[in-house]
Amino acid sequence: MALLGDEYASSDEEAPTTATTVVAAPDVSLDVWCHSAKTIDGHSANSVQDPMRLQLMLAKPTDTALTHNVPYADLARTSQGPANPYTSANPLKRKNALTGDAEETSISDATFTAQHRTFQSLGYARDPTVDGAYVGDLAKAQASGGKDIIQARYSKEKSADFRNKRQKKGDASIVDGEGAYMGPWAPYKDEVHVYKEYPASGEEELASDEEYVEEAIVPARTTAVTKLASDYQDDLTNTETTEFNGTAQYDYQGRTYMHVPQDLDIDLRNEPGTQKNYIPKKLIHTWKSHTKAINAVRFFPNSGHLLLSASADTKVKLWDVYHNRELLRTYSGHTKSVTDTTFSPTGTHFLTGSYDRFLKLWDTETGACTSRFQTPSKAVPHVLRFHPSTDTHAFLVGTSDKKIVQFDTRSGEMTQEYDHHLQAVNTITFCDDNRRFITTSDDKSLRAWEYDIPVPIKYIAEPYMYSMVRAAPHPNGKSVAFQSGDNQIVVYASTDRFRQNRKKSFRGQNNAGYAIDVDISPDGQFVVSGDSGGYVCFWDWKTCKMWHKIKADEGPVVRVAWHPQESSKLVTAGLEGTIKYWD
Numbered sequence: 001m002a003l004l005g006d007e008y009a010s011s012d013e014e015a016p017t018t019a020t021t022v023v024a025a026p027d028v029s030l031d032v033w034c035h036s037a038k039t040i041d042g043h044s045a046n047s048v049q050d051p052m053r054l055q056l057m058l059a060k061p062t063d064t065a066l067t068h069n070v071p072y073a074d075l076a077r078t079s080q081g082p083a084n085p086y087t088s089a090n091p092l093k094r095k096n097a098l099t100g101d102a103e104e105t106s107i108s109d110a111t112f113t114a115q116h117r118t119f120q121s122l123g124y125a126r127d128p129t130v131d132g133a134y135v136g137d138l139a140k141a142q143a144s145g146g147k148d149i150i151q152a153r154y155s156k157e158k159s160a161d162f163r164n165k166r167q168k169k170g171d172a173s174i175v176d177g178e179g180a181y182m183g184p185w186a187p188y189k190d191e192v193h194v195y196k197e198y199p200a201s202g203e204e205e206l207a208s209d210e211e212y213v214e215e216a217i218v219p220a221r222t223t224a225v226t227k228l229a230s231d232y233q234d235d236l237t238n239t240e241t242t243e244f245n246g247t248a249q250y251d252y253q254g255r256t257y258m259h260v261p262q263d264l265d266i267d268l269r270n271e272p273g274t275q276k277n278y279i280p281k282k283l284i285h286t287w288k289s290h291t292k293a294i295n296a297v298r299f300f301p302n303s304g305h306l307l308l309s310a311s312a313d314t315k316v317k318l319w320d321v322y323h324n325r326e327l328l329r330t331y332s333g334h335t336k337s338v339t340d341t342t343f344s345p346t347g348t349h350f351l352t353g354s355y356d357r358f359l360k361l362w363d364t365e366t367g368a369c370t371s372r373f374q375t376p377s378k379a380v381p382h383v384l385r386f387h388p389s390t391d392t393h394a395f396l397v398g399t400s401d402k403k404i405v406q407f408d409t410r411s412g413e414m415t416q417e418y419d420h421h422l423q424a425v426n427t428i429t430f431c432d433d434n435r436r437f438i439t440t441s442d443d444k445s446l447r448a449w450e451y452d453i454p455v456p457i458k459y460i461a462e463p464y465m466y467s468m469v470r471a472a473p474h475p476n477g478k479s480v481a482f483q484s485g486d487n488q489i490v491v492y493a494s495t496d497r498f499r500q501n502r503k504k505s506f507r508g509q510n511n512a513g514y515a516i517d518v519d520i521s522p523d524g525q526f527v528v529s530g531d532s533g534g535y536v537c538f539w540d541w542k543t544c545k546m547w548h549k550i551k552a553d554e555g556p557v558v559r560v561a562w563h564p565q566e567s568s569k570l571v572t573a574g575l576e577g578t579i580k581y582w583d
């Protein structure tokens with residue numbers, strides 16, 4: 001306590017007899033300290049801080065505004081503190097370009113343009129930093145005396161000499177002879193034109209007013225070709241062919257492949273969906289005959305003992321699903337890629353559509369083309385669907401020109417046209433005991449129609465909707481699953497209101513950029529879809545959870561079809577032209 005001095009001593013202690021001198025701390029050269037308020041023995045106490053200067057010292061380096069008044073002396077103060085050893089030799093030199101500092105030079109636009117044109121034309125220009133210096137081709141600059149492009153122009157006398165070398169235009173009133181009018185085509189003086197002379201026919205010279213006519217060539221007087229004669233035909237009629245590729249066309253009883261086999265461990269005549277379905281796990285067979293991408297695969301109605309495939313190689317092929325699993329018949333008749341195919345309700349006929357804008361009805365057994373159809377606008381057919389009733393003899397075609405066209409197979413005439421979509425039609429799905437059907441289009445909308453009435457009864461188009469490219473009805477007849485363009489499968493009710501079931505959404509596949517099929521198992525338990533990564537995805541219908549995923553191909557799997565009778569058999573196809581059979 002003695003260090004505190006006499007006046008700070010405790011009352012319990014005795015006061016010292018001699019006072020101790022207190023030495024103040026040395027001055028600290030910090031600008032945040034103000035001048036001392038008091039001194040002890042002539043030394044500065046430095047005990048009072050200036051809050052304004054302290055705040056300036058503790059300001060953040062990222063601040064762009066001052067919240068207090070700063071003295072001018074502090075604002076103009078030079079940088080203090082230790083030097084940065086990692087900076088360049090001249091850290092104060094500012095750079096306004098990547099290669100250094102570009103100095104500004106005051107020069108008029110006319111001078112800059114003249115020097116720029118001089119450098120482009122003559123190869124040199126004045127150096128703006130040094131008087132009398134040039135940059136570029138110095139030899140040319142010395143030869144021309146350093147003249148720019150403006151100074152190097154010809155003088156008036158020299159230009160006049162060039163103009164005098166050209167003959168005069170002449171008098172417009174004189175046609176021929178001396179002083180005749182030549183206009184802008186007047187040649188230069190002393191200009192000589194040499195023309196090659198050809199001998200006249202029959203070694204006879206022609207007079208100046210005669211014209212040579214070749215008598216052997218007589219101009220043909222033909223009428224103009226009509227538009228019908230010059231129109232390009234995309235398809236030639238009566239060019240359909242078929243080829244049987246199977247082992248035997250008839251069995252020992254004289255029956256063809258149309259007969260549903262009875263020598264199997266499963267009854268193919270049962271109603272589809274009567275047995276429980278399971279997820280397939282392994283590949284059991286591969287069909288390879290197409291040379292391009294598969295655009296459609298369809299099982300024979302109800303029995304599924306035959307498989308129909310349509311490809312981009314313009315061919316349609318029929319395969320045996322049981323016994324030898326061989327190629328049975330090839331149908332040829334289209335000149336471009338086949339877009340879709342569908343069986344009639346009985347399976348005796350099937351319909352094909354192609355990019356050659358024709359629709360053709362084929363006999364499944366004989367391979368003959370029985371009818372040919374074409375829409376009035378000659379549009380490309382995208383989707384084909386027969387009416388499920390066996391006594392209607394009608395089918396619908398969704399085309400690229402926004403229309404759904406209805407044809408009668410017996411008369412071959414168009415019986416109805418549904419025209420309300422704004423873009424190409426993608427899907428057609430019958431519902432409500434085949435009295436109505438649902439269509440989707442590239443216009444990101446869904447429309448429901450009464451059959452044979454060309455006015456939609458329901459129109460759904462929301463901002464969040466994407467184009468729905470494929471559809472599959474649920475076996476219970478109450479819902480339809482659609483493959484949406486945002487990598488999900490959405491479900492809509494097929495009853496009166498046609499509302500979306502927001503609780504059912506199947507995700508996990510990638511379908512962007514491809515029109516990938518979606519299908520539902522015959523018992524309605526599983527949903528299956530292809531994938532652009534080569535997978536086949538399975539979901540549970542009730543829980544919407546992905547059940548299984550199979551690596552089916554290296555490329556995109558765009559076609560899937562569940563067998564209508566088998567419990568766990570599935571067909572997949574991709575862009576390589578290979579059809580795979582899974583169990």
